[in-house]
Amino acid sequence: MIKKVFSTIRFILVNLMVLFFLLFLVNILSSYLLKWTREPSRAELPNYSDSRAMAKKVIAEYNQQAFGYESFTGWRNKPYAARYTHVNENGMRYYPNAYVADSAYKKVRFFGGSTMWGEGSPDSLTIPAIFQAKNPTIQVYNHGQLAYNSRQNVEVLINLINKGEEIGDVIFYDGVNDVSFLCPSDVPVPGHRLAPIFDKKIYGGMKAVAFEVFNKLFLDKTLLLIQKINPPDYDQQYNCDANPEKVQAIVDFMISNWKLAHELVTNRGGKFTAILQPIAYVGNPKVEHLKLGKELGENVQLVYDALITRIKEENFDWIYIMTDAFDNDEYVYIDFCHVSPNGNQIIADRIQSVIKP
Structure with missing residues (x-):
């Protein structure tokens, strides 16, 4: 009887080992298949027709970015230095x-x-x-974070204020x-991506750690490959289109944050400007060169429409809607929100005309 029990246990263990080995093997194979079926680099888009070599390097450097924990915000870039990408010890690009203006000159953040x-x-x-x-006698700071x-x-x-930094003028570029x-559906409001x-x-707890190790060894690449071959139904991922209360919560969230920032800056003698940034789903930009997700687009349009209505109703004279900035015949977007340098030039020109430094 005992011998039979041990024989059964051994049979189960051997089969489990074979199963795990096969899962591990399939996971490794899937990682190679993912590389072979990878989408073309964004550097191949028509936006970069005159600068492909630079674009490839810029995108490669972006993919090498590392991040660390940052109190109150969650994360920020670690220092980095390459040919086209530099991040300092404060996590700022x-x-x-660039010409560095004297510290006595005006600051724009x-x-x-x-x-x-x-x-x-x-x-x-x-x-x-x-x-x-455009403004060499102004001190400019890029506090943007991924x-x-x-x-x-x-x-x-607030962290800058806590440190006793001189704030100056501030521009928030938000929306996306x-x-x-x-x-x-799994992100609360207020909340953030992670x-x-x-x-x-x-x-x-330990259960989550064990699952993560198991997933990394045996499943993650296989699941990614399955999703690539048979994309999931993302209607369940985004729920703003089925949840008007959440749409309103996001609108209130953004307006409230902008109002708070406006108060913090103006009370310290600076000028605050909020910009509702462009996104490929709103307006009439040139996007036939891109594959854009329909579900995300429907959710984005709902929130942006509600937000634009709210801004116009309350008549904020310090909030600017720039969703039409790329309504031209140029290739600007490289995905649903990021742009090539010509897009940055357009936005910089619009900001220049708005704040008139």
Whole structure:
């Protein structure tokens, strides 16, 4: 009897080992298949027809970015230095060859997500860098951070005030991250992109750690390949289109954050400007060169429509709607929100005309 039990256990263990080995093997094979079926680089888009070599390098450097924990905001860029991309010890992107104005001159601080940071562009052609070139006697700071929304930008502003920094004038460039990262059904309002991940990783306990290790070894690449071959139904991922209360919550969230930032800046003698940034789903930009997600687009349009209506109703004279900025015959977008350097030039020109430094 005992011998039979041990024989059964051995049979189960051997089969489990074979199963795990096969899962591991399939996962490795899937990682190679994913590389072979990878979408063409964004550097191949018509936006970069005159600068492909630079674009490839810029995008490669972007993919090498590393991040660390930052109090109150969640994360920020770690220092980095390459040919076209530089991030200083404070996590801020900068252009090493830019003219640096004397500290006595006026300060203008730009806040936003990766579009403000300059994804898809070299240091010299981000929105703040172009603005700096237009206004060499102004001190310009790029506080943009990847995936930051309007609330995180407020936290960065408060951190600067806590440190005793002179604030000067402030520009918030928001909209994309507040909508695309708050409309998913598993993200609360207020919240940010990594809220569900932080919850699992920090408070999930040993069970979450064990699952993550198991997933990394045996499943993650296989699941990605399955999703690539048979894309999931994302109607369940975004729920703003089925949840009017959430749409209103996001609108209130953004307006409230902008009002708070406005108060913080103006009370310190500065000028505050909020900009509702362009996004490929709103207006009439040239986007036939892109594959855009329908579900995200429907959710974005709902929130943007409600937000634009609210801005016009309350008649804020310090909020500017720039959703029409790319309604021209140029290739500007490189995905649903990021743009090539010509897009940054357009926005920098619009900002210049608005704040009149």
